[in-house]
Amino acid sequence: MAAVAGLIFDKDGTLYDFQATWCAWSRGLLMELAEQDERHARALGAAIGYELGEAGAGGRFAPESPVIAGTVEIIAGRLLPHLPAWDMAALVDRMNVRAALAPQTEAVPLRPLLAGLRADGLKLGVATNDSEAPARVHLTASEVEDLFDFIAGFDSGFGAKPAPGQLLAFAEATGLVPETVVMVGDSRHDLEAGRAAGMRCLGVLTGLAGADDLAPHAEAVLPDIGALPRWLAAQTA
Structure with a gap:
C-alpha cells in the first residue's frame, strides 16, 4: 500500500464539532427567517430535518437532514416553499453571511495538529459542501487557513x-496520486467521494453519523482527528 502523502478534510463535523457549532446557530437562523414566529420556525426546521428545541438550548438534527452534508443551495431549496417572500439568491446570500459569522467549535485544537502534520511532510486540503467564502472565514478565525x-x-x-x-x-493541485491521499470525513458523502476518487478513507465521530454508519465505507473510524497522528504512525510501523 502506498505511503500517505496527503490528507483532505471535510470541514463541518470533521475539523469542527458539528453539534456544538451548528445546532444553536440553526435555531437563530430559522427564528430570524420566521420573523421570530416560533411556529413558523418549527415548520422551517421540519423542512430541513431540524427539531427547533427550546430557546437557549439549540436543537438537534435528524440523521438524514440535508444540513449535515448538503450544499447551502440544497438547504435553501427545502426552505423556500415556506418562505414565499424570498428567492433562492437572496436566501443563499443570507445563509452564507450568517454562516460566516457562526462561532466554530474546533473538534480538537487545530493549529498544533495541522502544523504537526505539515511538519511531517503531508499536503493538506479541505473539501466542504459549504460555500468557499465562509469556509475560509472559519479557517482564518481558527488561524489555520495558511496550513x-x-x-x-x-x-x-x-x-x-x-x-x-x-x-x-486537490490531488492535481498538489501533484499527488489519489492512492496516496486519505479523505477524512464524518459523513457517508465524504467517504463515498473519497472512494470515488480512488483515495483511502477515514471516518470521524465529531459529526452526527455513528460508527456503524461510517465503518462500511472507511478503512477505520476514529473518535476525532486528534487520533490521526497515531493512525498514520501505525501505517509505517
Missing part, C-alpha cells in the same frame, strides 16, 4: 460531494 494547500467549497468549480471533483482537484 492548507487547497480549500474548495461546493461553489469553487469542482462540484460537491459525494462526487469526487474536489478531491481530485
Whole structure:
C-alpha cells in the first residue's frame, strides 16, 4: 500500500464539532427567517430535518437532514416553499453571511495538529459542501487557513460531494496520486467521494453519523482527528 502523502478534510463535523457549532446557530437562523414566529420556525426546521428545541438550548438534527452534508443551495431549496417572500439568491446570500459569522467549535485544537502534520511532510486540503467564502472565514478565525494547500467549497468549480471533483482537484493541485491521499470525513458523502476518487478513507465521530454508519465505507473510524497522528504512525510501523 502506498505511503500517505496527503490528507483532505471535510470541514463541518470533521475539523469542527458539528453539534456544538451548528445546532444553536440553526435555531437563530430559522427564528430570524420566521420573523421570530416560533411556529413558523418549527415548520422551517421540519423542512430541513431540524427539531427547533427550546430557546437557549439549540436543537438537534435528524440523521438524514440535508444540513449535515448538503450544499447551502440544497438547504435553501427545502426552505423556500415556506418562505414565499424570498428567492433562492437572496436566501443563499443570507445563509452564507450568517454562516460566516457562526462561532466554530474546533473538534480538537487545530493549529498544533495541522502544523504537526505539515511538519511531517503531508499536503493538506479541505473539501466542504459549504460555500468557499465562509469556509475560509472559519479557517482564518481558527488561524489555520495558511496550513492548507487547497480549500474548495461546493461553489469553487469542482462540484460537491459525494462526487469526487474536489478531491481530485486537490490531488492535481498538489501533484499527488489519489492512492496516496486519505479523505477524512464524518459523513457517508465524504467517504463515498473519497472512494470515488480512488483515495483511502477515514471516518470521524465529531459529526452526527455513528460508527456503524461510517465503518462500511472507511478503512477505520476514529473518535476525532486528534487520533490521526497515531493512525498514520501505525501505517509505517
